[in-house]
Amino acid sequence: MNRRNFLRYAGLAAASVAAGRAVPAASTSGRRKQPNFLIIMADDCTYSDLPVYGGQNAVTPNIDRLASESLVFNRAYLASAMCQPCRAELYSGLYPMRNGCAWNHSASRPDITTMPHHLSTLGYRVGLAGKVHVKPDKVFAFTRVGGFDTSCTRNPTRPHNLQPIRNFMQADESRPFCLVVALVEPHVPWVMGDASKYTPKKLKLPANIADTPTTRGALGRYLAEITYMDNQVGQILQTLEKSGRADNTLVLFTSEQGAQFPGCKWTNWDTGLHTALIARWPGRIAPGKRTGALVQYCDVLPTLVDAAGGEAAAHDYDGTSFLPVLLGKTPTHRRFVYGMHNNIPEGPAYPVRTVSDGQYRYIRNLRPDEIYIEKHLMGWAGRGELNNPYWATWVRDAWNDPRTYNLVKRYMHRPAEQLYHTAEDPYELNNLADDPGAAGIKARLSAELDRWMKQQGDPGAPQDTHEAIEAARRGEHKYGARPGA
Numbered sequence: 025m026n027r028r029n030f031l032r033y034a035g036l037a038a039a040s041v042a043a044g045r046a047v048p049a050a051s052t053s054g055r056r057k058q059p060n061f062l063i064i065m066a067d068d069c070t071y072s073d074l075p076v077y078g079g080q081n082a083v084t085p086n087i088d089r090l091a092s093e094s095l096v097f098n099r100a101y102l103a104s105a106m107c108q109p110c111r112a113e114l115y116s117g118l119y120p121m122r123n124g125c126a127w128n129h130s131a132s133r134p135d136i137t138t139m140p141h142h143l144s145t146l147g148y149r150v151g152l153a154g155k156v157h158v159k160p161d162k163v164f165a166f167t168r169v170g171g172f173d174t175s176c177t178r179n180p181t182r183p184h185n186l187q188p189i190r191n192f193m194q195a196d197e198s199r200p201f202c203l204v205v206a207l208v209e210p211h212v213p214w215v216m217g218d219a220s221k222y223t224p225k226k227l228k229l230p231a232n233i234a235d236t237p238t239t240r241g242a243l244g245r246y247l248a249e250i251t252y253m254d255n256q257v258g259q260i261l262q263t264l265e266k267s268g269r270a271d272n273t274l275v276l277f278t279s280e281q282g283a284q285f286p287g288c289k290w291t292n293w294d295t296g297l298h299t300a301l302i303a304r305w306p307g308r309i310a311p312g313k314r315t316g317a318l319v320q321y322c323d324v325l326p327t328l329v330d331a332a333g334g335e336a337a338a339h340d341y342d343g344t345s346f347l348p349v350l351l352g353k354t355p356t357h358r359r360f361v362y363g364m365h366n367n368i369p370e371g372p373a374y375p376v377r378t379v380s381d382g383q384y385r386y387i388r389n390l391r392p393d394e395i396y397i398e399k400h401l402m403g404w405a406g407r408g409e410l411n412n413p414y415w416a417t418w419v420r421d422a423w424n425d426p427r428t429y430n431l432v433k434r435y436m437h438r439p440a441e442q443l444y445h446t447a448e449d450p451y452e453l454n455n456l457a458d459d460p461g462a463a464g465i466k467a468r469l470s471a472e473l474d475r476w477m478k479q480q481g482d483p484g485a486p487q488d489t490h491e492a493i494e495a496a497r498r499g500e501h502k503y504g505a506r507p508g509a
Contacts, residue, residue: 046142046334058147058332059305060193060273061202063324064260066253067107067155067176067211069279070288071300072230072450073250080228081243082250083221086258090277090302095350096314097301099382101361102321105281105289105296106370107176110321111158111206114278115139117325117341120364121480121504127366130496131159136507137340139325140165143202146332151192154206160499167192169203176211179409184256186263193267201269202328205260210249212284212400213409217248232287232295232451234428236417246283274305274331274350276324284412286435290370290398292363292378292387293452294444309350317349317357318382340507362476366489371397373489377482379473384462385452386469387442390485395436441466481505 073079076091077098102110104120112118112125115138120126124133132138140150154172158164171188173181192203209216224240227247233239257277264270279300282288288295301319303309322343329335330345348354360379367374374397375390403411422429434453443459443466444452456462477484481504486492492502 046145046329046332046340056333057272058200059308060200060269061143061148061276061328061331062260062264062273063202063204063276063278064257065154065204065206066250066277066279066300067206067208068281068283068289069210069250069253069300070230070282070285070295071279071298072295073247073283074279074300076302077300081222082247082254084250084254086254086261087277087302090257090261090275090304093306093311094275094302094304094313095309095311097303097319098314098316099361100278100299100301100319101297101363101380102281102299103297103361103363104365105291105363106365107155107211107280108157108159110281112164114321114324115158115164117142117322117343118507119322119342119362119480121482122342122507124496124501124504125158126364126504127368127493127496129369130493131499132163133501133504133506134160134163134499136163138164139202139204139328140167142325142329142334142340143332146329146334148200148202148332149192149196150202152204152206153189153192154204155208156206166204172205173208176208177213177410178208179213180215181208184259186259189260190263190267193264193269197269200332207253207256209253209256210246210283212412214242214245214249217245217250217252219245219248221251222247230295230451231453232293232431233285234414234418234421234425234431236414236421236428238417239414242412242414243285246285271306274303274308274328277302284400286401286415286418286431287451290365290367290401292365292376294380294385294446294450295452297361297363297378303350305350310352313352315349315355316382317346317355318359318361319346319349319357320361323357360472360476362473364482366493367396367398368489368493371399371402373485375485375489377473377477377484379469379476380446381469383445383447384465384469385442385444385446386466386473387444388470388473389438389440389442392438392440396438397436441470443469479505 106128109120109125112132116123151169152166153169169192171185222244282296326341326345330347346357363378365376378387422432441457442455443457495502
């Protein structure tokens with residue numbers, strides 16, 4: 025490295041360390057060209073409803089094709105099954121308590137750095153098209169790209185236009201790009217796509233969904249939106265191909281959290297926190313493979329920084345790079361994945377915490393004497409199109425159907441501790457917390473959850489939860505350990 029380049033990188037490194045951003049690695053003559061990054065996000069799509077993860081109903085030819093060209097992660101997770109907290113985790117590399125967005129419809133800390141900061145330091149143009157749903161703007165300083173609806177609750181979704189993302193990809197070929205396309209399907213209201221393709225009586229219901237005619241009708245509309253979303257995925261990938269930059273682009277597809285069915289979104293069960301993650305990078309990632317490596321949303325940003333040739337201080341992130349998994353150099357990544365749920369403002373306070381080793385999941389309900397209520401699910405929210413019509417039919421049928429009764433009870437009345445052998449019980453219906461044979465597993469996972477909560481500065485179940493979320497919205501966060509602490 026000559027003197028001029030040394031001074032250039034030394035100056036960037038000093039500025040980056042001061043700002044808490046990624047540091048460019050020293051240039052070498054054999055270094056590969058920096059890749060582009062394209063992240064495509066679905067919205068409220070239960071991972072196991074996708075055929076690539078065993079779904080038996082949805083038709084998704086584009087995602088299936090992408091998976092055949094990619095590495096599919098069997099065990100990818102996010103920390104909070106709510107839109108805003110999970111996106112803040114993805115974009116910051118920090119868990120909810122440390123980035124500050126531990127409640128839905130709140131805000132992250134005003135002094136953290138995120139994907140636009142870290143990648144722009146490495147020379148990237150960083151844009152976001154579609155749904156944003158993270159705050160404050162100066163923290164999530166994406167270049168806003170048009171063409172996709174930003175409102176996940178619009179009825180119907182506005183038609184999309186591919187030209188803005190094409191323009192962004194091609195705007196400056198001398199610089200790499202990172203583009204997030206955050207779709208709004210299949211978030212409720214389920215109004216897009218052709219529901220006539222999904223005959224309610226022919227649908228195969230997941231084991232954690234009660235079988236009522238109203239539920240089957242809603243499931244058909246949800247599946248139609250998955251197919252609509254899949255068509256958008258295909259069009260976005262075609263746009264990338266036409267840009268001429270596909271061969272040097274790492275594509276990540278993720279399904280976000282679980283759908284708005286009981287036991288998925290707003291929970292710490294596997295169908296809430298488990299997400300699809302599919303990674304394609306021509307010439308670098310072997311196609312048609314699957315991995316059992318445990319990864320979490322907070323690992324994505326460090327991975328992108330690593331792939332871009334940057335070096336990040338470990339204290340900047342809760343996650344770590346899984347680039348070696350992408351490149352086939354190792355089959356494993358982390359030992360545990362973590363989750364949390366703070367129910368306010370979606371309903372009365374009901375804090376939940378969880379940890380999983382990929383085989384077993386331990387859940388701690390911090391207010392087990394309360395019943396769990398979520399306003400949209402129960403049909404009590406102000407906007408009727410966001411409310412689910414089928415919950416009342418579950419409660420009605422619980423009178424004479426033991427299976428439905430158990431599903432309603434499971435959702436609303438939860439014990440202090442739950443333990444599931446998720447690898448054999450994927451819908452987590454058989455609680456092993458009181459099984460003497462599983463006592464050692466429970467103790468190990470419980471201790472790990474204690475360690476994580478302490479490290480995160482997580483108060484668990486504070487009495488001032490309403491005050492805490494209002495403080496977060498003002499940028500005056502009451503709880504959580506600051507990054508680097």
